[in-house]
Amino acid sequence: MIAPAAVPVLDLEQVWVRHPGERHLSDVLRGVSLRVHAGEIVGIQGPSGSGKSTLLRVCATLQRPVLGRVRIAGREVPRGWHRDGKVMPINQNATGALDPHWPIWRTITEPLQARHHSDRLTQAQRREIADEQLRRVGLDGLDLDARPGQLSGGQCQRVAILRALIAKPRLLVADEPTAALDVSVAAGVLHLLADAASHGIAIVIASHDRAALQVLCTRVAHLRDGRLVEHAGDRSEPLASR
Amino acid sequence: MTTPTAGPDGLVIENLSVRYPSGTHAVRGVSLHVAPGHTLALVGESGCGKSTVAMAVLGLLPATTRVEGTIRVAGHEVVGASEASLRRIRGLHVGLVAQDPMRSFDPLLPVGTSVSEAWRVHGRRPPRDGVATALGALGIADPRRRLRQRPHQWSGGMLQRAAIAAAGAHTPALTVADEPTSALDADLADTVLNALRATGAGVLLISHDLALVARHSDEVSVMYAGKIVEHGQAAKVLAAPRHPYTAALLAATPRPGTGLPAPLPGAPPNLALEPTGCAFAPRCPLADEDCAENQPPLHHDVACHRVNGQAA
Numbered sequence: 001m002i003a004p005a006a007v008p009v010l011d012l013e014q015v016w017v018r019h020p021g022e023r024h025l026s027d028v029l030r031g032v033s034l035r036v037h038a039g040e041i042v043g044i045q046g047p048s049g050s051g052k053s054t055l056l057r058v059c060a061t062l063q064r065p066v067l068g069r070v071r072i073a074g075r076e077v078p079r080g081w082h083r084d085g086k087v088m089p090i091n092q093n094a095t096g097a098l099d100p101h102w103p104i105w106r107t108i109t110e111p112l113q114a115r116h117h118s119d120r121l122t123q124a125q126r127r128e129i130a131d132e133q134l135r136r137v138g139l140d141g142l143d144l145d146a147r148p149g150q151l152s153g154g155q156c157q158r159v160a161i162l163r164a165l166i167a168k169p170r171l172l173v174a175d176e177p178t179a180a181l182d183v184s185v186a187a188g189v190l191h192l193l194a195d196a197a198s199h200g201i202a203i204v205i206a207s208h209d210r211a212a213l214q215v216l217c218t219r220v221a222h223l224r225d226g227r228l229v230e231h232a233g234d235r236s237e238p239l240a241s242r
Numbered sequence: 243m244t245t246p247t248a249g250p251d252g253l254v255i256e257n258l259s260v261r262y263p264s265g266t267h268a269v270r271g272v273s274l275h276v277a278p279g280h281t282l283a284l285v286g287e288s289g290c291g292k293s294t295v296a297m298a299v300l301g302l303l304p305a306t307t308r309v310e311g312t313i314r315v316a317g318h319e320v321v322g323a324s325e326a327s328l329r330r331i332r333g334l335h336v337g338l339v340a341q342d343p344m345r346s347f348d349p350l351l352p353v354g355t356s357v358s359e360a361w362r363v364h365g366r367r368p369p370r371d372g373v374a375t376a377l378g379a380l381g382i383a384d385p386r387r388r389l390r391q392r393p394h395q396w397s398g399g400m401l402q403r404a405a406i407a408a409a410g411a412h413t414p415a416l417t418v419a420d421e422p423t424s425a426l427d428a429d430l431a432d433t434v435l436n437a438l439r440a441t442g443a444g445v446l447l448i449s450h451d452l453a454l455v456a457r458h459s460d461e462v463s464v465m466y467a468g469k470i471v472e473h474g475q476a477a478k479v480l481a482a483p484r485h486p487y488t489a490a491l492l493a494a495t496p497r498p499g500t501g502l503p504a505p506l507p508g509a510p511p512n513l514a515l516e517p518t519g520c521a522f523a524p525r526c527p528l529a530d531e532d533c534a535e536n537q538p539p540l541h542h543d544v545a546c547h548r549v550n551g552q553a554a
Contacts, residue, residue: 048397048427138507152288152509179424182287182450184506187494194502208427211453214498234498 007074008035009170009202010059015068017054028054029065030226036171036202041193043213043233044206046223052206053175055223059204060089060173073170085111088164092176094157098148104159105130105144111167133162137192154185161192165201172196174205178212190216194235251317252278252416252444253299253336258311258321260294260303260468265514268294270468271311276444278415283447283459283476285491289510291468292448296420299446300338301328316415333364337409339438341421343401347393354389357404360411368411376407380437399430403437410441417441420448432457452495456480464488467511467521473543484544486526520547 017029028051036042046052057063058070061077070077072086088111091097098107109126121129127144134142137158148156157177164172174193178186186209194216197203207213213220217233253276260269268291276282284292297303299313301320313320316335323331332338340346347356354373361368377385380403393401402422409417419438423431431451435458438445449455455462455476462479464472464487472485483489493504508525511517520526523533528548538545 047429048399183452183491183494183503184287187496187503188505190496190502191505209496210428211496211498215496215500215502234501 008037008071009073010034010036010204011069011071011074012058013069013071015058015065015070017051017058017063018066019054027226029058031068032223032226032228034059034204034221034228036204038170038200038202039197040219041197041203041205041217041233041235043217043220044204044223044228045208045210045213045220048208050223051226052223056089056173056175056204056206059087059171061087062089085114085167086169087171087173088167088169090157090160090164090172090174090177092179094160094177094180095148095151095153097160098156098163100148103145103147104134104142104151107148108133108159108162108166111163114167129166130162133166134159137162138188152185154181154188157181157185157189158192161189161196165196168201170202172201172203174203176207177205178207178209186212251314252276252280253446254312254314255295255299256312258295258298258313259309260291260298261308263304263306267516268468268513269298272465272468272470274463274470274473276416276446278444279442280461281439281445281447281459283449283455283462284465285449285452285455285462286465287450287491287506287510289513290465291513292465293420295465296418296446296448299416299418300332300336330364333360333414334412335414335416337411337414337417337443339402339405339409339417339419339422342425343398343405344393344425346405347401349393351392352390353393353396353401353404356393357389357408357411360408364412373407376410377404380407381433397430398426399434402426402430402434406434406438406441410443413441414443416446417443418446418448421450422447423454424449424451452480452491464491467517468513469521469545470540471522471545473540484549485522485546486528486548487522490525520545 012032012034015029015032016027018025019028032055044052044055058065105127108130112121130144134140139155139158178189190212193203215234218236219230220233221228221230255272255274258269258272261267272295274282284295286292298309301323303309309321311321315331318331318335320331347353357373358368374385374389382388382400382403417438423434426434431454447459459476462476463470464485466487472479472488479488483492490506494506496503506525511521519534519536520538523529532547538547541550544550
C-alpha cells in the first residue's frame, strides 16, 4: 500500500453546479467538498437523478462548476485546461467509448502517443505493449486486430480500463463501470480497479450496486439533495494509519 | 384467474431445444414449470441461453430457428403455433416486461396511448379509467395527468411499471420479465419486482443479479451452455449451492464484509460446438477425467458428476 501523499490527487471545495430545470434553475450540486488521496477508492452512490454523473463529470474535469474550486494534484484546473492524461474517465457503455474502426492494440496504446509522451513508438512496440496489458487482465486469447464490435461488453470494458491506465494517470473516474456486465465479468473489473489503486492511483467510482461499492471502496459517499454524506467502506483499514 | 382458457398451469416447458440457423445450439433440452402466482428465476451468464428460452415462450424467435419440444402457456402450445394463434396467446395468456423501458415505448405517443394498446391490439377497449387505476395501484402518483405525458418525461422505474400494467392488461397466467430491472436503481428494482409479483401471474424472471433473485423468487433454475445445471427453491440454492457453477456465480457476487468477489476464470463455451463432456468442466475447480468425457444428466436437480458421485 502506497502511503497517501499529503496533497490530495482530487480536491473539490464547495462545488456548486446548476442545471436549467422545468421552471427555474436547479442546483444539482450544492456545495460539495471531496478529497481523494493517492491509492484511495471513493464510491459515490445515490438514486437516479441525484447528480452522481454530474459530480463525476466535475471530478473528471469535463464540466466546470459555477462556484467552488477543483484542484488536481494541488493545481487548480484552469480555463482551457488541456487534458494531459492525469485524469482518465471510464463510462458505463465501454463499447460506445471505443473507436469502432480501431484495432484494440491501437486503442489501448493511444494515450502513449499523446503530446507529452515525447518518444514515438513503432507499431510493433505498441502491439507488444498491448499484448502484455491484455495478458495481465486475462484476455491473452484476444486478437490484437479485433475491432470493438467483435468483443463482448466485458472485454470492451477491460480494454477501456487498460487504455485509461496505460499512461499512468493520477486519477481514474469511473461512472457505473460494471452496470452493463455479468457478475462473473464485473468481479474481474473490480479486481482491476483495486489493483490500480494499490499502485497509487486515486479512484472515484459511481455505482448503484451498493455491495460492489462497499467491498471495493475505502470510503463511500452518498449524494443526497446535492450534498455528500460519507461513511467507511470495507477496505478502509490501510488508511487508518494516515 | 377469470379467463376460462387459463389452465391450472402457468408455464410448462418440456425438453426444449433451440437451434439458430448460424448453427448455435442455444437451448439443449430444458424443462421447467412455473405455477400461477409463483416466480421462477432463470439465472446464468450472458450467452447461456436464458433469453432464448424467454423468446421461445413468447413465440418471438425468427421463423428460421429450429425449435423442438413443448412449451405450454396456460394450456396453449406455443411450439409450432400459427402466427395468428401466437398473437392471441401473447397478451391474453403471457405478458412481457422487457429490459429497457425507454425502448419499450413509442417516444412520440403519450404513455397512456401505449399502455391502452394492450387492449386495442386484441380488439378490446380498456375499461373506463382502467389504465389510470392500474397505474395508481402500481404507485404512480397523479396517473391521469401522467398518462398524457411522453415517455421522456417519465423515469425508468415509472415506465417499467407502465410496462407491467400493459403486460397485466388481460390478467395473463404468465409474465416473462427479461432483466426487467437492470436499467434501474436498486431501490426501484425492488419496487418494480414487488409490483410484478403482486399481479398474481406466474413470473419467469430472467436475471443475472443473484441478490435480486434471492429477494424476489420462489424457485431458481441455473442455466449453463443451454442446459439447466441446478434447480431448487431460491433460498436453498442460493444459500447452499450444490453445482460448482452456481457456487462460482455466488462467489463472483459482491457481498459486504467478504472482501473482493472472485471472478470466474474463462468464458462460457461457444454454443455452435457440441461439448463431449460437461460443458462447465474447462472452468470447474472440481473437474476430473470423467467430467471431460461424459455429459452429466440432471439428477436430483443437479447436473454434476462430482456432486452426484459424492451423494451416491
